[in-house]
Amino acid sequence: MLRHLDIRDMLIIDRLELSFQPGLNVLTGETGAGKSILLDSLGFVLGWRGRAELVRAGAKQGEVIAVFDVPQGPVAEALILEAGIDVSDNELILRRINTADGRKTAWVNDRRVSGDVLRRLSELLIELHGQHDDRGLLNPRGHRVLLDTFGTLDGKLSKTRTAWKTLAATRKALAAAQAEQAALKSEEEFLRHAVGELDKIRPEAGEEAKLDAERRLMQSAEKISGDISKAHQAMSYDAAEGALTDALRWLEGAADKADGRLDAPIEGLNRTLNELADAQSGVEECMDALRFNPHELEGIEERLFAIRGLARKHNVLADDLGDFADDLRSKLKALDGGADDLFRLEQDLKDAETRYSTAADALTRARQSAAKELDSLMGAELAPLKMERAVFVTVVAPCDGGPDGQDAVSFTVATNPGAPAGPLNKIASGGELSRFLLALKVCLTRDQSGVTMIFDEIDRGVGGATADAVGRRLKALAADGQVLVVTHSPQVAALGAHHWRVAKRVEKDMTLSEVVPLVAQDRIDEIARMLSGDSITDPAREAAKALLNG
Structure with a gap:
């Protein structure tokens, strides 16, 4: 869970300190106010590849510090041990500096680390989702991994990988023996x-x-x-x-x-x-x-x-x-x-093929079962998001065998009855895609905890009752964890447990971005602005109060 974010001299931010809480955290503000800069800065300290020029004009260096709870689980423990990071205080303090000439240096709990260690840690700390997020749910290459995680198929996947390793080694041994026999035959x-x-x-x-x-x-x-x-x-x-x-x-x-x-x-x-x-x-x-x-x-x-x-x-x-x-x-x-050796190796190959086929078939059946369960859950999630007529189908199709089995997995959707299904990111419109992604995330994280999820304008293109439905799903998703949402939707903003407004200010002919935590009256004014525009009216304030009161 993200506890604290400290940004200094990054892009148009001179100094910014934010303390985040569990639950649904919302960030609002006008377009261009600097909301994306917050995500760029967070991505920088996590080692993500982003903008090349991050240091604020005139500054010698930019710095970002992020404080997280220590993630749990064997993968996290192994990575922390490998990197030699001391976690006796049960927190991870990530600090990264970018000098004006482009040099980057990073530490975790005062231990110097590489960008690769940061990126590997980030996978355990943060999940970023948005309409154009090709690192996450929209990338078909990752759908099989997501389905396996959803179905808790680690055991069957491990057996398949072991069987594949034996099969590959046996194939290699047989090929080498055949080549050796051919060479010996020639002489x-x-x-x-x-x-x-x-x-x-x-x-x-x-x-x-x-x-x-x-x-x-x-x-x-x-x-x-x-x-x-x-x-x-x-x-x-x-x-x-x-x-x-x-x-x-x-x-x-x-x-x-x-x-x-x-x-x-x-x-x-x-x-x-x-x-x-x-x-x-x-x-x-x-x-x-x-x-x-x-x-x-x-x-x-x-x-x-x-x-x-x-x-x-x-x-x-x-x-x-x-x-x-x-x-x-x-x-x-x-x-x-x-001849005897070749016969023995051929028998070994047949046995290895049988073992692999058995393990891969079992994995396929498990994936098909998990796909049906996911499709059913998605159907239940789409209805509250005003997409009760849409159909989500997880396709498990045969492909060439490999260490991860013999299945290609892809998430497909049909937005209207009778319409052909297609890839998620090609069939759905902007607003529909946002809701599909949200529903999918709710289903895939049903048993997960501890990871901070960030949704970057995932409610874009929706409004009214649909936006309210999106907000309620985000709130439910944050009930046992932490969700950060960058939003332009007043309905979503009103459902946040914690609210920040991002705005620009001009100081000595320099444009700077600031983030202000909002208390009750400030929230009313901000949501009213989101409803009515620059000129906040009394009816807009009343509407904002109604949204905040649920």
Whole structure:
């Protein structure tokens, strides 16, 4: 609920403070007095897109402050929490500044916020309605949402959205699987041939280097084996080993008579013989390693060349051939098992389509039931507004399925019996449209509370008893909430619980707008002016009193 509005240096308003109350609040005044400026200023602080130039001529900046009760409900709580707004005082103080150079800055409870946060908050705080309001009831794109809200169809809508999400995901998975199968089919011949070649060889990581080293060793064996054999012969017992053994034997025989002088040489010869034995073992191992079958070298070379050939063919490193083969085998496995996967996904799709169809059909039936209820309520509302012969029909027509179901919803009217029904904003005249919108709003807000509703000259084009009927519906609508009405109708103004007059004044050659709260006698004069014009007559005052007394 809107509690307070403070406007400074906006358009032709220099300073204006208004305190609003629950119930029906009416604003009256001559055309051009500045009533629309109030709405422009309120729209500015709520983040609505409006006039580009709002700052009063000569001022450095314009400012609007609006104080609201904190809206209730999970959506409001989530938004307030997301924006980091402190609501410990149970009120929202919206403040927005517009500098002369066009910069805009906004706060909510002293928390800096973006224009987007303001607009999202505004949807929870204010509803603006008028003959040309394409943001609200006249916009056919929003009729389905309005019907769902009226019918409290959140549960069925949620099930439909969940089913649609599953259906869309399954369709996407099936399309991806089909595309993958098609791609694999196109390279099936290559896959089978390549996997066959790789399976025949089954290369291992590091194998190329190992084979190359073995090949090089075998190729050099013939060149070095002769020298190694000669060296082995030179170290044998018939050569170096035998001579050293004889020398050791001779020295040991003479050692007793050499007074220890041969101990060190004898020890050295023993070490030499031990090391010579180690050297002989190493040379023999080398000779064993160099002994190979020529066919073995041929086999190593064939495998080495085969591995390198496959690496070049597939443009991968030889050590990566094993992983490459695994990838190809995986693709081949996917290709061979693709039919089963596609069948499973097709079954999943059928199940998802069935679940979506079931949820969407239930939502359609619920919408059709809600549409009948809304049409019935509209019929009852139109009669007091002197439109008992008009017919309001909520059309629920099939459309392509989506997350919100398979229905297109539109509000249509026929203003006279036998006349064809058509869109609300194209069939009804100005006065009729005002009454249709009012009746529709009464029906749609039957269970809502806390939102401030603003009607901008919604009574335009009607008068007399019809205007009185419009006023009484507005009063009923405001009984449990707050309604602000900008009106030129004395019948509507007389039914307001709170009344303000908007007027212009000239101060130092500058035109300014002011808003004055009216007490009893002031209300009589204002309503009399609305009845008779600039010249207020006694009969007009008497008529005004009669209107105020009901």
